[in-house]
Each structure stands twice: as C-alpha cells, then as structure tokens.
Amino acid sequence: MIEFKVETRDDGIGVVTPQGRLNMVAARRLKEVLGGLVGDGTSRIVVDMAETTFLDSSGLGALIGGLKSARQAGGDLRVARPTESVLNVFRLTNLDRVLRPRDSVESAFDE
Template identity: 35%
Template sequence: MQIELEPRDQGAALVNVQGRLDAAAAPTFKQQITDAISQGNVRLALHIAHVSFMDSTGLGALVSALKAARKANGDISIIAPSPQVQKLLKLTAMDRVFRVFPSPDEALQQLGGRSS
C-alpha cells in the first residue's frame, strides 16, 4: 500500500491511497492518518480510486481515522471509491457515515481546503 499526503490550506489535506487496505496494511494506514491529524491536517479527503481491495480490517481503520479526525474537530471524506470498496461501504451502511465525492476538487471544497 502507498499513502501520499498533500497538505492544503486551513488544515485540509488530500490523501492518495493505492493498493490493498486489508489486515496487513491497516495498521500502517491508521498510523499515517493519525500522524497527519496530529500534525494539524484534521480535514482529510481520502482519494481511494486505486484501492483495489478493502476488507473489514481496512474498513475499521477508516472508521478509526474518522473518529480521530472528528475528535480533533475535523472530518474525513472519501473520493472515488473503486467498485469493490463502494460495495463494501454500501453493504455496511458506511456510505451513510462517510461523505463520498466523485473528485478531489469537490471533496476539498466541502472540507474547506483549496483544491489546487
């Protein structure tokens, strides 16, 4: 799994995630997101179009990240989930918990950070 953080203004950041978000990758993902939040990036837009697979552990890591962001008065949105991830979000009703956007620009605009 690859995670790339692109800080924007006003505590917002775009996070590009690629690969599998599963039991093996979840601890690293969770730690990197927690680190980003502790550095002041409390409004995160997770671009997960290139996450090829997510299991329940990966979903748990997403929920933990959301809780951490909200505890810091922030939020997390999801951008362009792959079909497999979309299905998982819908099956678990997490599509009602996370705001899902089709593009980084829309997500960052809603989070309050400029898109470019």
C-alpha cells in the same frame, strides 16, 4: 504491498491516497498515516480511494478510526472517488451513509 501518497494542500486539507489493497496489514499503516496528520494539526482529511483495489473490514476500521480522530480534533474525514469494489463494501456495511463518497478530492469539503 500498498503505498500511501500523502500531501497537505494549500488550503490545509490533507489528502491520503492508498494505492493497492487496503487489508489487515495495510490498515495499520493507514491508521498511523491518518493519526499523524491529525497529530500534526491537519484535521480535515480526504482519502482518495481511486487507486484502492480492495478493502476489507480492517481497512474500514482504519477509516472509521481516522474519522473519529479527525472529528475529535474539530475536523472531518471524507472519502473521494472510491472504486466500484470499495463502494460495494461501503454499501454492504451501510458505511456509505457515514462515509458518504464524494465525486472528487477537490470538492470533498465543498458542502
């Protein structure tokens, strides 16, 4: 089972931390969480993947869906601190070019 820690920082950036396996079952919940943030007016989102132990194509789809929603709302979605297994999936699918991993949550929107 996966847990999602969700917070909105003082600067208006939403931070979502998936804790566990981001698979087909969890992807639906991630999509809801990201959609809820955008729907509530938080269009700049960082997904902190330091505690994500596994990522499959459904999880990737949820991230891309969140990216699209955030951008349509005038913001962006950034990925921070991916684990090595998550980074490998990004590299294999070339999504590391679209969802360029950031070194920290704090600096994800610095550039």
